[in-house]
Amino acid sequence: MHVTLLHYLVLAAVLFVLGLVTLATRRNAIGVLLGIELILNAANLNLVAFSRHGIGGVEGQVFTVFVIALAAAETVVALAIVLAIFHHYRTVEVDRVSQMKN
Amino acid sequence: MNDLLLCAPILVAAGTGILVMALDLLSGRDDPRKGFLGVVTAAGLAIAAVLAVTLWPGAPAFEMSFLKGVLIVDGFVAFFSALVLATGAAAALLAVDHLPEQGIEPGAFQTLLAFSATGALAFVAAADLVTMFLGLEVMSLAVYALAASKRSSGFATEAGLKYFVLGGLASAFLLFGVAFLYGATGSLDLAGIAAGLAGGASSAGADRVLPQVALVLLLVAMGFKVAAVPFHFWTPDVYEGAPTPVTAYMAGAVKAAGFAVLSRLILTVYQAPSWGGLPLSPADALLGLAVLTMVVGNVLGVVQDDVKRILAYSSIAHAGYLLLGVWATDPATRALNDGVPFYLLAYVAATVGAFGVVSLLGARGEEDMRLPRLAGLSKRHPVLAAVLLVCVLSLAGIPPFGGFMGKFNLFKAVLAADPASNVTWVVVAVLNSLVALYYYLRILLYAYFREPEVVSGDDVAAAGHAPAIRSAPAWAAIGVAALASLYLGILPGRMMAASGSAASAAVVRPDLSAALAAPAALAPGKSSPAPAPASPTVSRRAAVRDAGRDAARDATRNDRDAARNDRDAAHSRSAAPGTRPPRPPRPSRFAAPPAGGGSGR
């Protein structure tokens, strides 16, 4: 019995779904961001797994390094937005933060 | 040297951002003359646009290895880059006097705008998925911040949050899709992926699964970016909440860049007419999205009564027509049909003009733009009303404006692709344009035929007596937009030709690029899409991999100098489709601790 590409792909798919569920069920902005992080990491796992087990070379890992940097940058902007939201509404719940008419 | 010259537009755009940042720091905090930052930004981006148009069409491929693999410059890239940069410049000009009015700091705003345009350039010019992804992120991240940059408004902050969450989700989807493409082909550059998929398309079953899943994920992601239904729901709220110059930039530049990459990616990777032999073909998916987007965009546009929201739904509907254009590839060349770039040009000019008028009308501190606030506009600001008239009629597709020529050409091209079966969809699109007339004319009705209603003292300002901002830069921007709409409608010839040559370069042909990019020595399995062996997926991959690995082992036995040479050669990025380049041995300190010291701490 070996650990194959398949194992990793399924694991990444599970993480992806959990990320989506987090996004869908979380009401507060921080939880939503956690969901996005989870999805990005699932994609990272895919990239690294393909780089090891697929026909790709080390490029997959290089891409992952970029994604990690990107996740950090995204987090900075996202948390700044969350702070601004909190200043305005005294809450980070997405539901209660809605002036938008729709 | 030549290569660096070719990079000039990107460097100029990035340099503009850095320059503006520096100027902002050098000038005092509350310097009233900060408006010049916007002019500097606009000038920098305009120079970059001119450089792109002059340098890029017909440019030779990059020679330096680190550029060749990651950037492509050609007529297609030049066209869309210029469009994006011009929109960026217009947004910068619109912002000059809009920002102080709304209490937004100009320094950070203009810096972000310039960087966002830089990211969009990299996004459009990317030859590989890493660059494409990072370009997208630079562009988007800056726009998230721009959308939320109005700190005094909960509205804008909320728009930023909404845009961020959905944009971040879209990026994550894109990344997932990219990972699957990489897994299916072992390559991250467009040409390599295309070649890999073309090789796999002949074989059945397993090879199609990863590309299929990737396709769905990519379409979802790009659907978010270009605001296609059903991934559009963020659009009205974000367009309404964001500062209006940012909205103009989002509706113009971000959408143009999104469409450029959408068409290049889909048409290159999944080549028409075989479309990679997928069960859910990209063609069907694009058509579905297109029809849904047109219909929903127009129907929902009818029931809005805020100008920014109407224009948001209009931009959704236009994405629908454009998707129809991307779907109907040119029958002769199987490239992008030549109506699409022209249509985008006309749409962007008109949209930027319309949002520009709205941004001039925004009163101090608020940008709420309900239809009644337009009442009496033709009396108060006849020129502004005229610009609005030109832009809105162009959006509606009325001759003699650009939008009409755009629609006419696009529909003609769609018909030409397949006269018999495409008639239905063209009819649907034309009917949609008729529905859209309703809300466009409603805007003009208010601007030209309604008198401002005076309800109470408080409402006087809101009902239309608020003065438009006097702003020479903004007037220049909307003036150019309106003139462009006229020019495109009356003398479309030149731009049509440019559009045609841009469209013909849309698809990166794998054979050509691979031949150019792959050093002959490094392409052992130079997999001409050979008919796959009996058990397609696995054996093909295994064979390729084994070849690579054996080569690597052989190389290990060579002495170190030879290996070094090999390695340098390997770094000139083999684009040999679907091949793992022979892995040269690295004098591995990690694996050999006795060599001492080197192991990373």
Next chain:
Amino acid sequence: MTAEVVVFWVLAVATVAGALCVVLPPMGRNPLHAAIALLATFFFLSGLFVLLSAHLVAVLQVLVYAGAVMVLFTFVVMLLNLRRHELAGPRPTLFKALGAAAVLAVTTKVAMVVAAALADAPAAADLPDGFGGGRDVAGNLLIDYLVPFELTSILLLVAIVGALAIARRTPGGEPDRAPGGDA
């Protein structure tokens, strides 16, 4: 059953458990706890990266995520001093449940198709020495992917300027009202 298989399963189960903690109410209800659960997930994930011979990525995963991203998260959560009732977890509705079920079904289906397609994937090939090490990745990163690397620097610049533009408080003028709260 080789050691690799055992390690994989331990790490995989731990990763999924961590991710479940992020999602499910008991911990997920509180952003701080959810963030810590996510941190644990990332640690286990970096273990998986080691198993995949991606040593540098594994190190960066720990450094950047644990060292920077999650610290930032916890910092913001604590800075905002969110009270418990503000963190009230998901109010599950039928619509949401249906949505979750649909997502789950589609993904399961896709996973099964992918699984079927790849079921006969061979065991991993031996890798050359140094695969995924600093030298290997850096060679690619700084030579082949120099342009994206430089783009990353612009990305970080954008993040800094953007964060400042959004969150910096102007000396006098920042209105501290909370219109949403009392609207």
